[in-house]
Amino acid sequence: MYENFQPISFDEINTYELASRPSKVTVRHFAEPIEINDSLKDFLDKLPNILAVQSLRELARQIRRAKELNKPIIWGIGGHIVKTGLAPVIIDLIKRGFVSAIASNGSVLVHDTEIALVGFTSEDVDASLGKGDFGAARETGEILNSAAKRGMKDKIGLGEAMGREVLEKNPPNAEVSLLCQTYKHKIPFTTHLTIGADVGHFHSNCDGASLGATSHTDFKLFCSIVKELGGGGVYLNLGSAVVLPEIFLKAVTVVRNLGFPLEDFSTANFDFIRHYRPTTNVVRRPTAGGAGRGFSITGHHEIMIPLLAAHILCGE
Template identity: 90%
Template sequence: KPIVWGIGGHIVKTGLAPVIIDLMKRGFVSAIASNGSVLVHDTEIALVGFTSEDVDATLSKGDFGAARETGEILNSAAKRGQQDNIGLGEAMGREVLQKKPPNAGDSLLCQTYKYKIPFTAHLTIGADIGHFHSSCDGASLGATSHADFKLFCSIVKELNGGGVYLNLGSAVVMPEIFLKAVTVVRNLGFPLEDFTTANFDFIQHYRPITNVVRRPTAGGAGHGFSITGHHEIMIPLLAAHILCGDSFFAEARTK
């Protein structure tokens, strides 16, 4: 059964993409779903090896988010994706990989595209830096993100009977997307039960607790867990437990 990873931008910004990529290559990542900020940060890491900017220093001058290259890549991918009838996540992976980035091995977009792992991107129009660039086309962003939502619904359908959905570091967008996908699956008459959800974050927020951990699994439909801690600590520990099981922690306790 699938293990689906829903992620926010801080997972990439804190350098955890290589951990997830390693798990993906070992068969523990069936699909990745992200908000729009992941596209920004993952693209910049692939191309230049670092990401983020000093918002306080650039906002007053109107320079925040104005880097031409990042915005052009995001918007070009959306336009080409709409032309080819593919989702935004796949379009971004293709767009970035075609530029032969030096850090493709550390990029979720590049590696999911290379290994044909579904990557769905779910936008909030106006929330990401590329949306105010002159190259932006709202129709292509909407079409490709909507295509990804439909793909995501088909992935969530497969959670029935033992699948796992993990929400990592997304406090609003991915919990809302997941909840809507759950209701789509059930509205269409497909069973969705006996699955597991978990929310990982350094603060437990309302939407992940409600829309990932509690509501989808209510009434005995599944099991939900909230796991609190900094991503840089908890995600590597999760990976260690997946790969090594209880023996990893038993050995650590003896040292």
């Protein structure tokens, strides 16, 4: 029926011995069964040395190296890091010297402040939006906007201003508040706002000039920290799909535009799905051309971040 086409013959296909072929996975990479009395280090060592585990192990090595070299380890975080209960893990890493700075979007301020004040956060948006109650908690907006106004007056960034403001309230949950603990330990906390995206921006005491000025101060501070990444530093993007990847990319170009070398550093993106901007603006573009190495690790924060912390503390 088909004059120009007939089924091709496989009779002359060339083959080779299986044993002669290089392969990416061997039994040496396989997992080992977990025993009931295994230590945490035993558990980590028994994970398969494949794909995400390889990435976690190598990233943890780079973080330990950064600490040894006294280079920045910057944790960029979105609000879900607080909402998935991970602040105590990061605070412990602060105390152990594995956090040089935290960069956040605006939602972190909302959730961390509420945790510090009352021990709960993350309202039911579906239930409150129809009534117009979403985001209308008085204290959340008051603290954010008071901090911004005082911060602008004192010429400090919004993250530092928020840490001071919240800690001055003597909140009952300060020990699990990233704002309180970074302020207490003098760890830079920079906040990068999208005006209108956070609930405090429509409260009556909101002043856009204060929010803009303090967030801009934080961007300049963030650039100063990114400037030191070269020679072994690490930047982590945890759960910010748009804002922080864009902020980081702009900081990278500022640093290079000013003539500072930015090579031999690592970046990593953690999220439960892979988004375009973190993959492009954190993992790929800044490290392109051999300038550094980027990691993409996909999974739920409440599982992956404790695993990363465990690898940092227990790895070799």
